[in-house]
Amino acid sequence: MQAKAKKLIFIAVLLTGCIITSLISTNDKEKALPGGSSLQSAQGAVTSKAAQAKTVRVQVSGAVLEPGIYDLPASCRVEEAIAAAGGLTENADSERVNLVRKVRDGMQIRVPAQKDARTSRTQRKNAQATAGYSASSTKKVGGTKAGSGRNSSMMQIVRINSASAGELQQLPGIGPALAQRIVETRNSGRFTSADDLLRVPGIGKAKLAKLRAYVEID
Structure with missing residues (x-):
């Protein structure tokens, strides 16, 4: 009987130890969960911020085919931003733009037009406007110049x-x-009267009054 009683006591102690060990293990896991959750949240926030930092928003304007606002990779350069805007126009002056410069958030990239190209177009228009006129476009006027x-x-x-x-x-x-x-204004629409000279930037009523006696509509 004593041996049997000792055996029962041993089994009871063993079961009690197992139960206590299981409870301790469960508590440790529950304590570890909040910390683990916080760590995962922090890692997720870092990942989200990193993802946001990988893109920038820039404005591309000037001599490009599709001016506008674009979201681009943070590592890209000006030439890639211009490519996103459809590329350069025919009269773009790429020499005045640093194409290898890295873009940054909120940056405006403006591509200027070539001055030579504008001058060339104006010269062609002038040549067309004066072509075919064999007679002189000026004639002498008598009297005294006012003032x-x-x-x-x-x-x-x-x-x-x-x-x-x-x-x-x-x-x-x-x-x-x-x-x-005057030539550029005329190319956009012929003058129908001397008063049309007021369309020309730099000619006001006072200057027009001095010009009236010396201009003719043809």
């Missing part, structure tokens, strides 16, 4: 729809820059 005291026999009537930029410079107060603007 100058100079003999206006040196002044000429200028046909403003056909005169070249050089001939327009014979008008009082018209220099090379203003003559060029």
